Amino acid sequence: MKVSVIGGGTMGNGIAQVFAQHGHEVNLIDVKQEYLDRALGTIEKNLGRMVKKEKISQDDADATLKRLQPVIGLENAADSDLVIEAVFENYEVKKEIFTKLDEVCKPGAILASNTSSISLTRIAACTKRPESVIGMHFMNPVPIMKLVEIICGQATGDETLATVTQIAKDLHKVPVTVQDYPGFISNRVLLPMINEAAYCLMEGVADRDAIDTVMKLGMAHPMGPLTLADFIGLDVCLDIMNVLYEGFGDSKYRPCPLLRRMVDAGHLGRKSGKGFYDYE
Ligand SMILES: NC(=O)c1ccc[n+]([C@@H]2O[C@H](COP(=O)([O-])OP(=O)(O)OC[C@H]3O[C@@H](n4cnc5c(N)ncnc54)[C@H](O)[C@@H]3O)[C@@H](O)[C@H]2O)c1
Incomplete structure (x- = not known):
């Protein structure tokens, strides 16, 4: 072929x-x-x-x-x-x-x-x-x-x-x-989890390392959601949350304000040298 x-x-x-x-x-x-x-x-x-x-x-x-x-x-x-x-x-x-x-x-x-x-x-x-x-x-x-x-x-x-x-x-x-629905399966399930992890950080529920540790050791995820967000790129994460939010018109998909603020600051994760973690 x-x-x-x-x-x-x-x-x-x-x-x-x-x-x-x-x-x-x-x-x-x-x-x-x-x-x-x-x-x-x-x-x-x-x-x-x-x-x-x-x-x-x-x-x-x-x-x-x-x-x-x-x-x-x-x-x-x-x-x-x-x-x-x-x-x-x-x-x-x-x-x-x-x-x-x-x-x-x-x-x-x-x-x-x-x-x-x-x-x-x-x-x-x-x-x-x-x-x-x-x-x-x-x-x-x-x-x-x-x-x-x-x-x-x-x-x-x-x-x-x-x-x-x-x-x-x-x-x-x-x-x-x-x-064909917004986010298909992969991003519809994954991104709200990452977004919720950003809310936990913003609200002071726990610090960055604690949030990632809970998901790694408690749920057997190979990496925590904030580490994964840095890998994906915080701008990409925000774009996908916007696709879900606009596509479903449901407030449960509203992007976390901390995620927005980090993207506005140019803190996009690994590719920019700084996201939830520092890479410089
Ligand atoms: N990066 C990921 O982890 C990932 C995972 C799954 C799906 N995707 C999807 O895959 C697609 C590509 O993402 P990526 O990360 O590889 O992007 P990328 O920016 O690394 O690569 C895009 C490439 O497309 C080329 N391009 C742009 N316009 C073109 C044109 N008119 N003709 C030919 N080539 C053109 C660019 O020069 C560039 O080399 C996107 O739709 C993205 O959402 C990305």
Whole structure:
């Protein structure tokens, strides 16, 4: 199967790697050569690490890299059977991409999005093939995390769902089908917990370390919610809470004022050097 991945960032390079490792020819499409070089560099490093740990052979790594074509321009997706979009989490950007993909891709090609929160029904409506549009929500880091949340928009066809479910299984992932409601399952359940942890901190229920320790040792979570929020990015957490709040119109999803204040201050977590924890 020919696959195109749009966007070679954090998620896109991982998705491209996994497909190439499983024998698919993959076009990795981005807007600038330097982004493609960086994506390929990341994939090469990841594969090198797997060779060192003896999880794959050097021949496997070389063959995987050979199956990856870094290219600029969406028209390169024209003969793909499956296209997975992994660009910025912004509806206008995705709208432009899906409109163009619908024009250039062959009839019957499946157009998937890796969006973490934008409505698949809305994305599908940008195309004349909403029955072939679906969400494939991979988790970060893609080569390691087993889950793929598969999101059906209002018009997604049964055949598209069946094909994509089988593809996920063939990649040795575990697909879970969910309907198109704000936050799907993953972020609808995870983000309110993180938001509530921020409320606990703001209200002085306990300090940062105590909150994380309760969830780590008491609930066997691998990391506490405030540590996890720093990993995800506090701006991303706030965006997703806003999607839930606006999507359901329910006050239980109101973003914590402390989360807002930290984002306003530029304290975004690991990526900015400071969030609930210090990284400098
Ligand atoms: N980062 C995560 O942990 C995570 C987890 C699950 C899902 N997601 C979702 O995956 C998607 C991508 O997130 P990311 O973190 O990889 O983003 P990122 O910012 O790391 O990468 C986005 C890439 O898209 C490229 N791009 C932008 N416009 C483009 C265009 N018109 N054509 C081709 N390439 C274009 C950018 O140059 C960049 O390389 C988002 O929808 C996000 O919500 C992210």
